Amino acid sequence: xxxxxxxxxxxxxxxxxxxxxxxxxxxxxxxxxxxxxxxxxxxxxxxxxxxxxxxxxxxxxxxxxxxxxxxxxxxxxxxxxxxxxxxxxxxxxxxxxxxxxxxxxxxxxxxxxxxxxxxxxxxxxxx
Amino acid sequence: xxxxxxxxxxxxxxxxxxxxxxxxxxxxxxxxxxxxxxxxxxxxxxxxxxxxxxxxxxxxxxxxxxxxxxxxxxxxxxxxxxxxxxxxxxxxxxxxxxxxxxxxxxxxxxxxxxxxxxxxxxxxxxxxxxx
Numbered sequence: 001x002x003x004x005x006x007x008x009x010x011x012x013x014x015x016x017x018x019x020x021x022x023x024x025x026x027x028x029x030x031x032x033x034x035x036x037x038x039x040x041x042x043x044x045x046x047x048x049x050x051x052x053x054x055x056x057x058x059x060x061x062x063x064x065x066x067x068x069x070x071x072x073x074x075x076x077x078x079x080x081x082x083x084x085x086x087x088x089x090x091x092x093x094x095x096x097x098x099x100x101x102x103x104x105x106x107x108x109x110x111x112x113x114x115x116x117x118x119x120x121x122x123x124x125x126x127x
Numbered sequence: 128x129x130x131x132x133x134x135x136x137x138x139x140x141x142x143x144x145x146x147x148x149x150x151x152x153x154x155x156x157x158x159x160x161x162x163x164x165x166x167x168x169x170x171x172x173x174x175x176x177x178x179x180x181x182x183x184x185x186x187x188x189x190x191x192x193x194x195x196x197x198x199x200x201x202x203x204x205x206x207x208x209x210x211x212x213x214x215x216x217x218x219x220x221x222x223x224x225x226x227x228x229x230x231x232x233x234x235x236x237x238x239x240x241x242x243x244x245x246x247x248x249x250x251x252x253x254x255x256x257x258x
Contacts, residue, residue, distance in 0.1 A: 009164035009165065009166070010164070010165055011161065011162060011163060011164065011165070012165070013165055051160060051161070051162040051173070079164075082164060082165045082166030083165040083166035083167075109160055109175060110158070110160070110174075110175045110176050113160060113173065113175070
């Protein structure tokens, strides 16, 4: 099942592309070779920061609950990628499934206002 | 309506007048929390918490018990907040009333000058009264 991530605009976004499964084998003389064990990257990370009112906070917490934490995958709205061009989004990889990497972290700023840190990971499933 | 001057102002500790006040000031601040969305070119903000600080200067007079009581709260180990009113106009009862903690008391003695005590306040809680 896929859970939709709430349609909120982040204040900050940190993205790291996925890794490739490689292994470096090194001989005793220092020479070596690198083997590739898969054609698709995996475990991209996306850290987001939101400043939200109580409705937005409830949406994020509901998403965490409905996805059963890191169990179900997420569909991310276009708002998450606001400010980036489509070719950049294409680098993220269609084969990956976003899911929660950590629990959302909530800092209360003032009555009705919170800062929420969201950490997501894009996993390579059933490949 | 005429412009008020310092002669119209006053300062109260509780309901008692603090005599020989040279000046007072009160500064009210509000946090601005940034909520700029990615993709925007202009920063946007929402209002955050409000706070206020103040200060005053009082001519030192050992017989001025109201002022001395206020000043000496700085020496109380578990000092409670003090009820202070910053009065714009004694006749019109225009004032800011608030609970304050004394955060600094400094005095100086100079040859040829009246002795005065400077006090800094941190306001705790809401301020009653408006401009």
